[in-house]
Amino acid sequence: MTELAWIDLALTSARPQAMGALLRYFRDLDMAEEAYQEACLRALKTWPDKGPPRDPAAWLIFVGRNSGIDQVRKRARHQPLPPEEMLSDLEDTEGDLADRLDGAHYRDDILRLLFVCCHPDLPATQQIALALRIVSGLSVRQIARAFLVSEAAMEQRITRAKAKIGAAGIGFETPDAVARAERLGIVAAMIYLVFNEGYSAGVPEKADTPFCAEAIRLSRLLLKLFPAEPEIMGLTALLLIQHSRLDARFDKEGQIVLLEDQDRSLWNRALIEEALVLIDKALRHRAPGPFQIQAAIAALHARAPSAAETDWLQIDLLYQGLERLQPSPVVRLNRAVAVSKREGPEAALALIEPLADKLSGYFYFHGLRGGLLKQIGRYDEAREAFDRAIALATTSAEAAHIRQHLDGMQRELAEAGH
């Protein structure tokens, strides 16, 4: 392990806390980022000689804050001073600062930092890009590559998102319990989006996408800050189980392997077991929520020794529970899979036919519908549905997967002499 590598790790893990505190001081994302960058540069210069500070985050906040103040003073010579309330808490002593780091500020700093990235005016892709840039500290190039856009385009997207946030203003008052719970829910949804961006991208196209690992890191961070929130336990558990299948989800050619066909010995048991513990902990709170239910469904899959031994009855019941909390056509579609296993393809088809309008542009709807139609021998309709799915596929792995279905169907038909 080189010196640079451990410094890099220390900076990575201290980043959300340091950025959160600097944002509180400077009340401006760009200023906070500049101050943080400056502190990191100084860390790279001084840490190799002096060794790591006892508390890297506190060090970065202290140094970043001072360099930020220097910047403000330099600018002040050229332009009028910003209003006093723009800069808060600038007169803290170091001791005071250290005290605060252990206190409640720390939680709200990080929550606020995550929260500003989820501004409702920002489209989901911008929220994700901003969170990965600001909170996780991924480079614009890394994020651009994962979104398959140019670096310049991503830079522009992030700049626009920051401008929108700047114009809207950031709430710096300490949130009360209700506001905090709301923020938590919004942040949890954003972390789930980050994960999904990496998860649905698929290995073949974006093999080095760090999104899933980042989402898990953020989710664990959130859980550490709010250790008694069952929904955050559920979110973390859900992400861990989804991520545990990473090595089994694609074959050597990069084709999607469906859950029921996956080699379960390739699943990461350590992640699954951590998730199961979190679900157990969440259950004790007796406050079910969408993430907990989804985690419980994922856990039933994870616990089944083979696809044939999956507890579809429980999964169906859990989806019904999820529908009650969060009615959505996509949830109904997922439930249809469980229904098809329990009651057969006709029952599942009856469940999803009414969704045709709402989900007409949804890849999975046509994929599932095609599969169900195929099972009951309505081949022409199945082919039509599969064609629609291929047209809607967003990755080549998705399209290839449907093509396999189509080819399989053709073969069956040929063998049957149709």
Add this chain to the structure above:
Amino acid sequence: MLYAVLCYDAESEVNAWSKELDAKVMADLGAVNQRYAEAGKLGPVARLMPTTAAVTVRKGATDDIIMDGPFAETKEQFLGFFVLDVETLEEAITFARELSAVNPANGTYEVRPLQFFNPGVPIT
């Protein structure tokens, strides 16, 4: 003499390790363990799940209080332990230093003599 060698580290840092780095550290620690195990000097070894997976049971006034997470919020967390059977404290310290040498994190190993040890039954 039996010693427990207790590993403390900032779990936020350890959690930030890449899969490859994590695997490498585990392999390097495993190599150190292997030598001591072959010499008949190493007992149970455990790596603990993140503190977010923990609950804490405390005695309350009327009933036990079960809290999510570890009891105290500290900069470094208790992440794992090794039970060692060696002649001298020096040897236990040497073991801890060997672990530390292959561990990229900046944490600490506490060398703590055991007062009572029940090896229990073999579990997997």
